[in-house]
Amino acid sequence: MINPSADNQVSGSRPRRFRWLAGLVSLMLICILLAGYWFVNSQSGLQWTFSVVHRLSSGAIHFAGVQGTLHDLRIENIHFSGDEFELQGQNIRIVWNPGKLFYKQIAIDQLIAETLRIHHLASAEDTPRGTLPESLNLPLALSIHALTIDSMYLTTVENKNAEPIITNLALALESDGHTHQLKSLNFYTPWGSVTASAEFNGSSPFDLSAQIDLSGVDSWGDAQMVITGSLERMKIQASMVQSTSVGDLQLQLHPFADNPVAQLDANIEQLNPASFIAAAPQASLSLSAHFAQNNSGQLEGKVRIKNHEAAPYDAGGLPLSLFSTQAWITSESLKLQDIDVQMDGDGLLRGDLIWLWNERSGSADIWVERLNPHHIDSRLQAAQVSGKIQWSGNAQAQSARIHLQDKSVNLAAVIARSGENVALEQLNLQRNQSQFTGRGKLALGHEQLFELSGQLTNFNIADFVRTADSKLNVALYLSGQLSPHVSGALKYTIQNSRLAKFPVSGSGEIAFNGLSAFDGKAELKAGSNHLVAQGSMGAKGNAFHLHLKAPDLAQLGFGLAGDLQANVNLTGSFDAPDLDLKLASTRLYLPDNRSVSGVTVDANLHNEAISLEASIEHYDAHEKIAIKKLMIDTQGKISNHILSVKAQINENITFRLAAAGGVSPKKTLQSLRWTGQFTEIATTGKMPVRLLSPAAFSVSAQSISLGQARFSISDGFANIDQLHWSPRDWKTQGDFSGIALLPGSQQVSNQSPLQLGGHWNFVSTQQLMGNLKIFQEQGDWYLPGEVPQPLGMKKLQLMVIAERGKLISEFNLFSQSIGSVTADLTMPIKQSDSSWSISRESALHGKVNVDINTFNWLNALLDGSTSAEGQIQAHVDIQGTLQQPDFSGTVSGSKLSVVLLDQGINLQQGTMTARFHQTDLKIDRLHFVTPHEVPPDKRLFGDFESDDMRGSLTITGDIGLAGNESRMNFTIHQLPLAHKAEYWVIASGSGEIRFQHRRLNVKGDLWADAGLLLQPPEGRPELAEDIVFVNAPEQPEQNLSLLLNMSLNLGERFHIRVAGLEGRLTGQLQMQSDENNKLKLNGTIAAQDTSFKAYGQNLSLKRGIVSFQGPLDDPELNILALRENLAVEAGVEIMGSVRYPRVKLISTPDVPDTEKLSWIVLGRKPDASGLDTSVLLAAAGSILGGQSGGGITEKISAALGVDEISFRQAGIGSSLTGQIGVVGKRLSSRAYLSYERGLTAATMGITKLTYNLTPKLTIVTQAGEDSAADLFYTIQFD
Structure with a gap:
């Protein structure tokens, strides 16, 4: 029987138990969610997470300054310590999406690090060779949208303070776990900028492809590298292009094999070592290297280097002509056989070399044949030495033997090292009677003890170096130690010696202990020059004296000449010395064509009291006076003194400087620093400069610093806010305003000159960073002249930026009277020691845009008879290098006009299109239109029709801008060549103009469409022939050679109205000139329909021919002019030449000359009473009196019986x-x-x-x- 009450009891208890379990689970879920929220969105949860990471890593990873949330976290410092390296990151920010982890993805939106330092630790064990991994797949997909690192440092134990090796790194990466893609990688290094991209498969065989571009590298130019293949077998192809050199490289790598290089082929042309190292010699090298692994696994190949510009070292070149060798390279050894080195000339070096990597031992045998030292350095004497050079050794012991000789030269040397002892066992150099022998040894231990002895016997320096003859007999002994500082003893004797023709002697024995102690005596006599130094320094009460009397330094040679006297007395110790110094020279000649005269120096230092008076009358450099007068004066104490400097640079520029400060007397010589302030700095000249207030200044061997300084410069001011220099870095900052630029001394008081302002800020460390800006504040620039013309300057600005190894400049100009100019230029810069420079091989990138909208400014510079107008636009691209820049661009013009009033030329509506490259300007088309003016007499040109009453001029061709050939073609069509009161000509034609090496070649064909020559106006003011200009400027010699070959056709419409002559001219002339600028003319001009009016009568020109057969000033004449329609038709006939004309009277019928003259002038017979005599005589003189020989006037005089x-x-x-x-x-x-x-x-x-x-x-x-x-x-x- 079922008990319902029991069932109900069971069913009632079960819901209560599940409700409790559900409540517990819900509580746990809520706790987890709260913990997750606390972990993800709270700063305390984030810090707890990173503390757990720190504990789990056993302290290897340390975090400091963790802030934000897991989505957006910031970490001030991350430090990781490993066995081989330490990593430290500062100011890191990570923005990412943690929720992507549920989808097996790591998605980083931003990863920013201000600084990343990687410190490599010394490893006692060799790093084993790596093995090919089984897989490089990632368990999660990875996406980095943007990773940036401002500065990355790579340091070692030896170099802990290195400058950043990488700056401004930017990276983007995508990976699905199997395929990894480097979308972009960009960063900057001291050698250039790098851009890269790559794709990599994480499964074997690890296929990869990558491309790396390097730019902005002075030495290499732009380089590109392409990587293909797989991680196991990699193929690299690289190429580089520089302004003067090109190269390519093909490399096959097996990174995990015993010998990772499987094949290498490299070719580089025109490589200059000086592009890499400033102190390296100049050369043009062709390098080829071809290597491949042989059957034994050895990398076998040949290296060949050829120098196309071999030159001696002293000429800045490399004396090597060719180097070649056969090489075998393995992981165990390097073997070079058949080394062949050909020096400039006939010198040869041949031999073999082997080096064992593991044993660190090797040997080399080099045979020398016919080596000429003069070809190595032209200052050395010539010889033909041959012999052998041997070297062998290992990590503990090495030895080298040199034996070279020719007929007169012998060099033998033996150097050996055993443990820490190095010995020069033998050194013997001999030529003719000259001999130098020596021995020495050096211990490489803590104190580095050394000992050296040498002997010169009958040594003639001229046997080895091109200088004056000498004969030196010197014994030398030097011993001491190099650490912790240099100390030791020197002993020498010079006897029975001469330098050039002057005797040399001396002796000395000196003991020294660094720069803190000295004791001994040294004496040297050379000709009339004498030097004595003796005494001791280093302790209280010591005294040192130096006396130099050198009245003729030319006896010493070495490029010195003149005289020098000096006396130095030094007492006490180097830490607290007392000094008396006197130095004088009337004239002192220095090497490199420099000289100084009138030198006096008087210096004293006693008990910290210092006094210095120094002056120089002249300092000349390269035959030019650089300083006319210099005076330096210092008075006070070492710790507090006043310095004054005054200099006269030239007649208009002076310089003054005054400073107050001192040096701490307790400092060592190495740490001396002068600290004080400038109280006066002033210069005069076109831009005077003056210090407005004292400025703090300090200087030492390690740094120079200038505090805030304010200067007045040309009615403006400049502020130097900061200036600091050290061998490692320097920085400067400041601004300026109101600095006036004056175009010249002729200025009107009411003109406002151009005033500039600006600022600068530069910092030099591993990189040069900063900027300079100069801009127009107010005023204008005025063109010189009687009435200075303003340019209407509205904007003038120059900006220079230094960043990322480049110098970027921008220029902007806008003028109402000119137009606008914009330009920008980028040049790589490189660091040499503590300075920055622009390499001559640096690649240039720039452009210039010019827009000229008017030429009114140019007209102000020209005379009133010449004017120009129009608009010009030009665009210029700048490439190439500083040594060989590459300019190209285009030029266009519109609304151009040129007016030459004196020549009657009026060119209008001009247009131009042109382009240029380097020094070649190619004019595609330059076209002008010239309007016609109404001819002086329209009746003469009734049948002449012109095209729209205007002419044209068109020019095409090339113009050499730097002495190269210019060639232009011109075409004129109905062009008015002159519009003046004297003549009116319309011409057409074409021709060619060529110019090179000061030789102008002009050829072409011209013809006159219409023309009229008129009588020039009379009564013009002219200078008399007997007026002579005194002190007239000499005309510059014209070295231009003109080669002319032009033909001129007068056409059918060329008229003349000159001196009573009226008619039309026809004919054709050929004008030619030779290299001596002698002009020749060939051709004939004939008069047509021409009459001649004289004394109110019209003579018909029946025949008028002028024939040119060479000289321009002596053509042949054939002219006949008659007075017609009279009973006697009389006239004049002119034959011969212009220089020697033959004039005679003719008539039909033939009558006496007196009657002929009367018919010409009066139109009738002469009066029998003689009343017409005066008129006839005047006519005869004007018409016939110019001929040579017995003329008509002489015949008339003889007929009348008179003498004159x-x-x-x-x-x-x-x-x-x-x-x-x-x-x-x-x-x-x-x-x-x-x-x-x-x-x-x-x-x-x-x-x-x-x-x-x-x-x-x-x-x-x-x-x-x-x-x-x-x-x-x-x-x-x-």
Whole structure:
């Protein structure tokens, strides 16, 4: 029987038990959720998590400054310590999505680290060779959207303070666990910037592909590397392109094999070692290396290096011409056989070398053949030495033997090392009678004890170096120790010696202990020069004296000359010395063409009181005066003194400096530092500079610092906020404002000059970082002239930025009168010691844009007869290197015009398109249009039709901008060549112009479409021929050679109206010139439909031919002019040449010359009474008087029985005016009778009788228009 009550009891207790269990589970879930929330979203939970990580790693990982949440956490410092390295990260931020872990993904949005330091620990055991892994798959997918590290340091035990090796690293990575993709990797190093991408398969055989680009490297230029294959067998292809060199590399690697390099092929052309190391010699090397593994697993190949520009070391070159060898490389040894080194000249070095890596031992045997030292260094004497060089050794002992000789030279040396002892067992150098022998030893222990002895016997320096002859006999002994500081003893004797022609002697025995103690005596005599130094220093009461008397330093050679005297007295110790120094020189010549004169130095130091007075009259460098006067004065104590410097640079520039400060007397020499302040700094000149307030300054061997300083510069100011320098780094910061730039001394007071402002901030450590900005504040720039013209400057700015191993500059200019100019240029920079420089092989990247909208500014510089206008746009790309820049670009112009008033040229509506590369400017088209003006007489050109009443000029070709050849073609079409009152010409044609090496070659064909030559205006003011300019500037010599070959066709519309000649000219001329600029003309000009008007009469030109057959100034003449339609048609015929014309009168029918002349002038027979004589004589003189030989006037004079018939201008004070005719007859040797009459006035004239009483005394009587009697006394001046 079923008990219902029992069932109900059971069923009632079960729900209560499950409710309790459900409540417990719910409570646990709530706790877990609360813990998860606390873990994920609270800072305390995050810190607890990282403390657990720290404990689980047994302290290997340490976290400090943990903040934020798990989604966005910040850690000030992470430090990890391992067996081989330590890692430290600072200021790290991680933004990621932890929820992606449930999907087996790690998704990092940002991972930022300010600094990452990796410190490599020294390992006592060699790192075993790695093995190929089985798998590189990840258990989770990984995504890093952006990982950035500002600075990454790699340090070692030896170098704990290294500069950052990587900066500005940026990385993006994606992986599904099997395929890993490096989307991008960018970072900067001191050697350049790196960009990379890669893809890698995590499963065997681990296929991979990658590309790495390196740019901004001065030495290598731009390089690219492509990696393909797998992790087990990898192939690398690399190439580099520099401005002067190119190279490529192919490499096959087996990273996990005994010999990881399977094959190597490298080729580099035109490699310059100086591109890598500034102190390295210049060379142009071709390098090739080809290696492959042989059957024995050895890497076998050949290396060959050829120098295309071999030169001696002293010329900055590398004397090696060729190096080649056969090489075998394994993990155990390096073996070089058939070493072949060819030096510049015929010198050879041949041999073999072997090195065992594990045993650290090896040997080399080198045979030398015909080696000429002069080809190694041109300062050495020539020789032909041959012999052998041997070396062998291991980690404990090494030895080297050298034996070289020729007919007169012998060099033998033996060097051996055993443990910590190095011995120069033998050194013997001999040539002719010169001999040097020596021995020495050095202990490499703690104190580094050394000992050296040498002997010069009849040693002539000129046997080895190109210098004056000498004969030296010297014994030398030196011993001591190098650590903890250099100390020891020196003993020498010089006797029976000479230098050049001057005797040399001396002796000395000196003991020294670093720079803190000295004791002994040294003496040297060379010719008339004498040096004595004796005494001791280092303890209280010691005294040291030095006396130098050198009246003729040229006796010593070494590029010195002049005189020098010095006296030095030093007492006490080096820590607290007393010093008296006097030095003087009237003239001192130094090497490299430098000299100084008027040198005096007087210095004293006693009980910390210091006094210094020094002056120099002149300092010349390379025959130019660099300093005219220099004076230095210091007074006070070592710890507190005043320094004054005054210098006269030239006539207009002076420099003054005053400072107050001192040096702590208790410091050692190595740690001395001068600390004080500048109280005055001032210079005069075009931009005067003046220090406005004292500025703190300190200087030592390790650093230079300048505090805040304010300067007045050219009506403005400059502030130096910070300036600090040390051998490792330097930094400077400041600003300036109101600095005026003046274009010249001719300035008007109401002009506001251009004023500049700006600021700078630079920091140099491992990288140079900073910027400089210069900009226009106010004012304007004025072009020079009687009335200075402003350029309307609205913007002028220069910005220079240094970052990431590059120097980036930007320039902007905007002017209302010119236009705008923008430019930018990027140049890599490199560090040398503590300075930064731009390598000559640095790659340049830049561009320039020029937009000129007017040429009004140019017209202000030209004379009033010349003007230009238009717009020019230019774009320039800058590539190449600083040594060989590569310029290219385009130039375009519009609305161009050129007006030359004196030449009557008016070029308008010009357009231009051009392009250039390097020094070649190619004009694609330069086109001008020239409007025609109305001709002076339209009736002459009624049938002439021009194209739209305008002409054109078109130019194409190439222009050499740096002395290279220029070649241009020109075409003119109905171009007005001149528009003036004298002539009007419309011409067409084409030709070519070439220019190179100061030789101008012009050829072409021109023809006149229309032309008119007019009579030039009379009455122009001109200087008389007897006026001579005194102190006139010499005209520069013209070295231009003109080669001309032009043809000119006058056409059918070329008219002339000159001096009564009116008509039309035709013909063709060929103009040529030779290299001596001698012009020749060939061709003929003929007159057509031409008449000649003289004395109111028109003569018809029946024949008018001018023929040129060479010289320009002496053409042949064939001219016939007649007066027609009269009973007697008379005229003039001119034959011969311009220099020697033959003029005669002709008529039909033939009549006497006097009657011919009357028919020409009067149109009738001459009057029988002789009243026409004066008119006929005037006509004969003007028409016929210019010919050579017996002319018509002479015939008329002879026919009339007189001695003179002439025409001239009436003299000052004469009663006759204008042109007068003179008829004269000599009555005797002393008496002369003449009749003068005006040609244009109806007067009776004057009859004169001139009688010479003596050679100097003359009486003149006259009657007629003006009666008088005069007595003249003649005085002649040479």
